[in-house]
Amino acid sequence: MPQSINSHDRLFEMLSQLRKAWPGGGWSWDSRFMCVASTIPSETAAKARVAASIALPHAWTERTLIQAPAEVRQIAETTGGVRENQLVLASPAMSDIFAWGLWWPWRDGNTVSMRVGIGGNTGPRLEMRLSETFNAFM
Secondary structure, eight states, rough: OOHHHHHHHHHHHHHHHHHHHSSSSOOEETTTTTTTEEEEEEGGHHHHHHHHHHHOOEEEEEGGGGOOHHHHHHHHHTTTTTTTOEEEEOOBBBTTTTEEEEEEETTTSSSSEEEEEEEEEEOHHHHHHHHHHTTOOO
């Protein structure tokens, strides 16, 4: 059990670093997907992708999603699938949990939404910790 606690702490430390490096404004709680969300102007997209890669270095497109782990494919399916120019991102697995991200450019070409959640053996305690890490209270 102590390994899980340490793994969880490492994952949330990486998520905290992502938040600190994020070039956008604040984060809000997305109760549809039980995750945090932020919207940025597309001019900051390159900086945002670098920030996201701190915690979410693995990325799949609509074409490469078939190569993703089953848990990541399940996240994509339950959040509406992956469309052109969208990405599903993931952290390395940390014991029994992992972080996931959804990179969703808007059709207007001016805006990108990013969502970050926790997958695996999760529940209300980890969701609360996620919301606190991003200062996105439920």
